[in-house]
Amino acid sequence: AGQSGSGTGSSSDADVGSNSVLTYQLISNPSFSLALRENPGGKKQPELVLERALDREKQSSFELVLMAVDGGDPARSGTVQVRINVTDANDNPPVFSKRIYEARVAENLPVGSLVLQVLATDADAGSNRKVSYSFGNVPDDVAMLFSIDSESGEIRTAGPLDFEENSKYTFDLEARDGGGLTDKCEVQIDITDVNDNTPEITILSLSSPVTEDAPTGTVVALLKVRDRDSGENGQVSCELSGEAPLSIVASSVENWPGRTGP
Numbered sequence: 626a627g628q629s630g631s632g633t634g635s636s637s638d639a640d641v642g643s644n645s646v647l648t649y650q651l652i653s654n655p656s657f658s659l660a661l662r663e664n665p666g667g668k669k670q671p672e673l674v675l676e677r678a679l680d681r682e683k684q685s686s687f688e689l690v691l692m693a694v695d696g697g698d699p700a701r702s703g704t705v706q707v708r709i710n711v712t713d714a715n716d717n718p719p720v721f722s723k724r725i726y727e728a729r730v731a732e733n734l735p736v737g738s739l740v741l742q743v744l745a746t747d748a749d750a751g752s753n754r755k756v757s758y759s760f761g762n763v764p765d766d767v768a769m770l771f772s773i774d775s776e777s778g779e780i781r782t783a784g785p786l787d788f789e790e791n792s793k794y795t796f797d798l799e800a801r802d803g804g805g806l807t808d809k810c811e812v813q814i815d816i817t818d819v820n821d822n823t824p825e826i827t828i829l830s831l832s833s834p835v836t837e838d839a840p841t842g843t844v845v846a847l848l849k850v851r852d853r854d855s856g857e858n859g860q861v862s863c864e865l866s867g868e869a870p871l872s873i874v875a876s877s878v879e880n881w882p883g884r885t886g887p
């Protein structure tokens with residue numbers, strides 16, 4: 626919707642008497658009507674009056690034809706064309722194309738990479754249509770790891786991601802038009818694992834030396850092996866190299882440290 630105009634028109638007829646009595650007519654337009662106003666001098670002036678609410682987003686201008694008819698016989702008429710432009714009011718908020726935007730990226734994504742792009746549109750015109758994007762109330766880690774381009778809506782990485790640190794980020798974004806109307810959306814970013822961790826071996830205990838009469842099956846060393854990656858990337862197999870009458874036996878993690886040698 627927008628600002629309306631009411632215009633006053635004035636016509637004249639050089640004839641005198643009934644030949645100069647003018648009637649006015651507005652050629653069919655449901656948005657405007659004609660009213661006659663008598664000014665202090667007694668002269669009647671037609672006024673163009675707005676009949677219903679305008680909506681610039683539906684119709685941004687009107688072409689009206691005003692006709693004045695005199696009282697002569699035969700009557701003579703004159704017409705004038707009136708163009709009315711409707712200016713924009715900020716009556717539409719920006720609207721995000723989705724309520725929730727989702728992306729899935731690998732944890733080794735280089736800093737500055739595009740993660741996803743959001744879009745909000747606004748039906749108004751000019752600055753009322755111009756949308757800028759910003760983070761809502763986001764945790765510090767989100768603000769440190771991601772950046773949003775206020776004009777394009779592009780979300781990029783701003784720091785190194787780490788699946789082992791955090792595998793999912795959820796935060797709000799805001800779109801604001803030039804007149805201050807806003808919309809919100811949610812962004813969900815899933816981080817996927819990359820095999821970026823090497824297995825770590827820790828010796829928890831070691832019995833050395835071992836007596837030569839130690840029975841077969843004696844536990845000589847207790848080892849802990851782990852890999853911070855997940856899935857197949859985190860599965861570890863152990864093997865022993867070198868010449869020794871020893872073998873590696875898997876024991877479940879849950880048993881340690883309750884477990885002692887036999």
Ligand SMILES: *[C@@H]1O[C@H](CO)[C@@H](O)[C@H](O)[C@H]1NC(C)=O
Pocket residue numbers: 686710
């Ligand atoms: C109305 O809009 C038209 C098209 O944009 C423009 O050419 C014209 O000058 C405008 N008229 C007024 C009175 O603003």
